[in-house]
Amino acid sequence: MIETLKKDKTVRWIILGFLALAITGNFMEAWVQNNIMFGLARGLAVLGLMVLWRTGLISFGHALYFGIGAYAVGLVDRNLGISDIFLRLIFAVGASAFVGFLLGFILRKYRGIFFAMLNLAFSMVLYGILVKVESLGSTDGFSVSQTTILGWAPENKYALFAAIVIACAIGAVLVQCYLKTALGSLTTAIRDNELRVEYLGFSVARAIHVKYVMSAGLAGASGALLAMALGQVDPDSMVNWPVSGELVFITVMAGPGSVIAPFLGGVVFEFLRTYAFELAPEAWQLIVGGTLLGIIFFLPMGLWSLLERIWKRRGVSS
Amino acid sequence: MLAQVLTIILDGLNYASFLFIVSVGLTIVFGVLKILNVAHGAFYAWGAYAAAYAITQASELGYPDWIGFLLIFAASIIVGLVLGSIIERLILRKMYAQDEVLIALATFGLFLVLEDIILVVFGVDPYFAYQPMAVLGNVVIGGVFRDVYSLTLFALAVVVAVGCWWALTKTKWGKLIAVVIYDREISQAMGINVSAVYLIVFIVGAMLGALGGAYVAPTTSVAPGFGIDVIVLSFAVVVIGGMGSIPGALIGSVMVGVLRAIAVHQFPELELFVVFAVMAGVLIIRPEGLFAPPKARTI
Amino acid sequence: MKKLFTRGVIRVSALAACCAVGAMMAGTASAKDSIKVGVVTFLTGPAAGPFGVPGKNGAELVIDAINAGTLPAPHNSKGFGGATMEPVFIDEAGGGAKQVAEYRNLVEKQNVDAVIGYISSGSCMAIAPVADELQKLTIMSVCGTPRLFEEKPRSHVFRTQGNAxxxxxxxxxxxxxxxxxxxxxxxxxxxxxxxxxxxxxxxxxxxxxxxxxxxxxxxxxxxxxxxxxxxxxxxxxxxxxxxxxxxxxxxxxxxxxxxxxxxxxxxxxxxxxxxxxxxxxxxxxxxxxxxxxxxRGKYGLLVREDMSDPLNAWFVTEYKKRYDVYPLGPSYQYAKAILYYKLGMDKAAKAAGGSPNQDQVMSALKNMKFNSFDGEVSMSLGEGRQAVHxxxxxxxxxxxxxxxxxxxxxxxxxxxxxxxxxxxxxxxxxxxxxxxxxxx
Structure with a gap:
């Protein structure tokens, strides 16, 4: 296993790339660092969605797990006073993966638009509940105390930035490993033809269930990291349907080409929005929507395919 | 007691009519083109804005209030024709080969763009086109004043439902559409102009979306963000009923409408998620919705 | 192996170089004869028409008047502690998380001297901890939740509107x-x-x-x-x-x-x-x-006819002249927040004998009592940061x-x-x- 990992080009790129990012992060302008941090944190959820998408499934409701992760961090902070990043992540991933595991029994039977919409329904039920619960601050949400790392309370955001970079690297490597396993390599096969996969002796439902739990856990981790980076949880920016839409948006923008793509997409999205807000406070949606349209039109395999094309061309000429 | 039951039913049917009119266009487009059209919410908003603008202008120019009804229909037809044909011809047409989720997302992008164009064209100030609602006045039913306009909404929903049923089952066009739904390639090979069918169906869907907005406009304040909630709401209705099914959309609307009315009257705190609870419940029991049209499975 | 290592080093440095380019996208610090202030209000969405835009109009009217020194006495000194204000308007739509990101961009990218605004309580609750963390003076203008100051003490946040x-x-x-x-x-x-x-x-x-x-x-x-x-x-x-x-x-x-x-x-x-x-x-x-x-105060319809207060009379007349409509509650609320900032800057500048730093401005703002377009305002709750009126x-x-x-x-x-x-x-x-x- 370790040997194959070493040989895997993507894994090497992930480690090198994230290492470079972690080092340079310290020298970045605060706002750049911050945008990258948010983008990467969102990228984790997108990574999960990408695995599902390769199977031909897309979820319009992963804000459910994103929100569970975020609120898990908020709740363990408020009720148990847990501020350690690892413990927070464990609770968040555990809670979201557990819910994903339960709902997975229902959802694994669904495909296409029904899968997408049932996810949406579940996420909106959670949204409806959270808005009603006054002790959780209703729509205002509540704040999350500062995150510590093994008892150390860092003075600036860089420590959290580095931790998020590392968490994303670990997530990317794990997913890459999974995709290389037998079950993982069925991913695209399931999309192309489920019956054939069944004939090969694999349970499609089970394979989808595993991927679903994985994507739920990743979305939970993503929500947890974002809650820690923001210092605040609230239903409208964590659980409401536009959050799910945004995640799908980034998934498509990034493209399914590589496990690195989601992080690239997340960061690009964050910068796109920042500049759209700044340049056109009255019409930023126009810029965001136009970009989405443009990408789907000219780059249906996402930004990653653009990079691949550039690399290939360079490879040929040199 | 009886009065209350009557009121709940009327409130439910009122909301159901609203839901049906906004979701029927969505389900037709999905049924034929296999597109989950998020931009439907933008058609709804455009219809509302166009109607509200026309009605307020007419009122300022001193036309009688009833003219508003003509303007509502004119506005929805124009919005549907213009936006529907532009979007189908210039954008969707080039995408039919793509993944359905990609197309759904493209329509989401379209929705964002169309929403902001509204801001540019109509500004941020809300429009009030209450004249058609005011001119019809109210009646007392079950001890409660009801506005006649909402009752006409119910009538409109019935007309739209019957009209769709008639057009799809009794006309040559309806039969053509049924064939295209069943197998696109073979119908093309048989000499059916599939591209024209798609265009017309999409325009009709857009008109119905715009009609929903235009008819609702007089009852409310037409403000930015008008179409956002409608998207999720109409999705829910369409999914409950079975995507692509018109009777499904009808039953879905009535179910959601009546259950919501019961919630508002008896358990107000449940109102917010009754729609989605129904949707999750129905989907768990009947994965494809209540009235899913049959689909050939590819091997 | 060695070759692999060298290649790795090259790649890391190449990537690091790319990231460094991002790191160098720096903003420029503003000169002190002018100050840059982020003004946040709803510019899109359903709240834009009835709240955001009247708020923005109120802010613009008062900013222009203060920059030109044309407010009625006793507020007729020119500028904010002598400096001209250059507002940066930002949309409040999109929920707490997005607002926090935009707030950070205002502070860290655009290097604003202060942030004024916020209508929704959700935005205020999300922004307050970040304002304290980034240590940027922030004046909330409209939101009403009492939790803002009752939940925990704030160090850099003020609110000029009484709570719900x-x-x-x-x-x-x-x-x-x-x-x-x-x-x-x-x-x-x-x-x-x-x-x-x-x-x-x-x-x-x-x-x-x-x-x-x-x-x-x-x-x-x-x-x-x-x-x-x-x-x-x-x-x-x-x-x-x-x-x-x-x-x-x-x-x-x-x-x-x-x-x-x-x-x-x-x-x-x-x-x-x-x-x-x-x-x-x-x-x-x-x-x-x-x-x-x-x-929610002596605003809008309640005081439209009441010309006894010269500040209110000025505000109603000038607003009507410029926008052809009467000012609404949010217009007063934004105008008040801007005026409050001016008074703090003026007082601090006088005490410091030049451009005041942020701490001096904040201590001037604390516990202030002042006459606004809506009459007397007293910053007496939340340790001198929350207005009552x-x-x-x-x-x-x-x-x-x-x-x-x-x-x-x-x-x-x-x-x-x-x-x-x-x-x-x-x-x-x-x-x-x-x-x-x-x-x-």
Whole structure:
């Protein structure tokens, strides 16, 4: 296993790339660092969605797990006073993966638009509940105390930035490993033809269930990291349907080409929005929507395919 | 007691009519083109804005209030024709080969763009086109004043439902559409102009979306963000009923409408998620919705 | 292996170089004869028309006047501590997480000297901890949640608008005083924090002020921006309670009014609208007479005719001249926040004898008492960071002579009549029966 990992080009790129990012992060302008941090944190959820998408499934409701992760961090902070990043992540991933595991029994039977919409329904039920619960601050949400790392309370955001970079690297490597396993390599096969996969002796439902739990856990981790980076949880920016839409948006923008793509997409999205807000406070949606349209039109395999094309061309000429 | 039951039913049917009119266009487009059209919410908003603008202008120019009804229909037809044909011809047409989720997302992008164009064209100030609602006045039913306009909404929903049923089952066009739904390639090979069918169906869907907005406009304040909630709401209705099914959309609307009315009257705190609870419940029991049209499975 | 390692090093440095380019995208610091201030308000979405844009207009009017030194005395000195303000307007739409990101961009990318604004309580609650973390002076202008200063002490946040508790207590006092025979009440409020809070505090205040009063067991909480209230109106019509409390704002209040009007709702029910001011102008003659209406302060319709205060007279006249409409509550609220910042800058600049630093400005702002366009404001709660001011209610009556909306029987409740003393939590104070309230 370790040997194959070493040989895997993507894994090497992930480690090198994230290492470079972690080092340079310290020298970045605060706002750049911050945008990258948010983008990467969102990228984790997108990574999960990408695995599902390769199977031909897309979820319009992963804000459910994103929100569970975020609120898990908020709740363990408020009720148990847990501020350690690892413990927070464990609770968040555990809670979201557990819910994903339960709902997975229902959802694994669904495909296409029904899968997408049932996810949406579940996420909106959670949204409806959270808005009603006054002790959780209703729509205002509540704040999350500062995150510590093994008892150390860092003075600036860089420590959290580095931790998020590392968490994303670990997530990317794990997913890459999974995709290389037998079950993982069925991913695209399931999309192309489920019956054939069944004939090969694999349970499609089970394979989808595993991927679903994985994507739920990743979305939970993503929500947890974002809650820690923001210092605040609230239903409208964590659980409401536009959050799910945004995640799908980034998934498509990034493209399914590589496990690195989601992080690239997340960061690009964050910068796109920042500049759209700044340049056109009255019409930023126009810029965001136009970009989405443009990408789907000219780059249906996402930004990653653009990079691949550039690399290939360079490879040929040199 | 009886009065209350009557009121709940009327409130439910009122909301159901609203839901049906906004979701029927969505389900037709999905049924034929296999597109989950998020931009439907933008058609709804455009219809509302166009109607509200026309009605307020007419009122300022001193036309009688009833003219508003003509303007509502004119506005929805124009919005549907213009936006529907532009979007189908210039954008969707080039995408039919793509993944359905990609197309759904493209329509989401379209929705964002169309929403902001509204801001540019109509500004941020809300429009009030209450004249058609005011001119019809109210009646007392079950001890409660009801506005006649909402009752006409119910009538409109019935007309739209019957009209769709008639057009799809009794006309040559309806039969053509049924064939295209069943197998696109073979119908093309048989000499059916599939591209024209798609265009017309999409325009009709857009008109119905715009009609929903235009008819609702007089009852409310037409403000930015008008179409956002409608998207999720109409999705829910369409999914409950079975995507692509018109009777499904009808039953879905009535179910959601009546259950919501019961919630508002008896358990107000449940109102917010009754729609989605129904949707999750129905989907768990009947994965494809209540009235899913049959689909050939590819091997 | 060695080759692999060298290649790795090259790649890391190449990537590092790429990232460094990002790191170098730096903003430029502003010179001190001009200051840059982020002004955040709704520019898109349903709240833009009735709240965001009037707020932005109010801010622009006052910023221009202060930059030119044309405000009436005693605020007629030029600039903010001598400096000209250059506002950066940002959209508040999109929820807490997005607002935090945009706030960081304002502070860290655009290097603003201060941030003024925020209408939604959700934004305020999300921004406050970040403001303290980034140590940037932030003045909240409209949001109403009492939790902002009661939940924890803030170091860099100020709010020039009284909180929702005061609005609700004033509403309850007005109802008990003016309509003592109407004992039972129901409510229709949006299903989110502002609506839930408004109802809760109104309900609590009514119970304390008139123990014989009775709340309906079915107060309505429709989804925000739903725009369709047919079933809710029916429910309330069937309800025996004669009074209906609402904290609706943005387009929802107008939609509710229109749907209620055709159904004779306002002939049967006495509506108490905490913040319905925007609807009075947008609906004009359609707006029913006899609605108990508040504007969360001495704002808008309540003081439109009252030209006795020179600041208010200036504001109403100039606003009307420039935008051709009357100023609404948010216009006053944004104008007030800007003026407050100016006064703090002026005071600090005088003390420092030059450009003051942020700490000097903040200590000047703390505990300040000043005269704004809406009369006297006193920053007496939340350790000198939270404003209190009178809140008034009146009864709408169409002014047929002028062909404009009008209001009568206006009553103001002083700051100390509707707010707890410093250091007491609003909810505790209400539960204790509002001890020490000074009403005249």
């Amino acid at each position: 508790v005061g609005d609700s207590i004033a509403a309850a006092r007005y109802m008990v005083e003016m309509f003592p025979k109407m004992k039972s009440y129901t409510g229709i409020n949006q299903n989110y924090a502002w609506g839930q809070d408004s109802w809760k505090f109104y309900d609590l205040a009514m119970k304390k002020l008139d123990p014989a009063s009775q709340a309906s067991d079915k107060p309505q909480f429709p989804k925000i921006f739903s725009g369709q209230y047919s079933a809710e109106i029916s429910t309330m019509l069937l309800d025996k309670a004669p009074v209906v409390h609402t904290s609706f704002w943005d387009g929802d209040i107008e939609a509710f009014m229109l749907q209620g009007l055709v159904r004779g709702f306002f002939q049967q029910k006495k509506l108490v609208s905490v913040v319905g001011g925007s609807a009075v102008d947008s609906l004009g003659k359609k707006f029913p007479d006899g609605v108990v209406l508040g504007t 009178p809140v008034g209610y009146g009864i709408t009556k169409w002014n047929a002579k002028k062909g404009e909306p009008g209001i009568e029987k206006v009553k103001y409740y002083g700051a100390e009549c509707i707010n707890p003393p410093a250091g007491t939590l609003s909810e505790d104070w209400l539960n204790q029966g509002m001890p020490g309230a000074k009403c005249n």
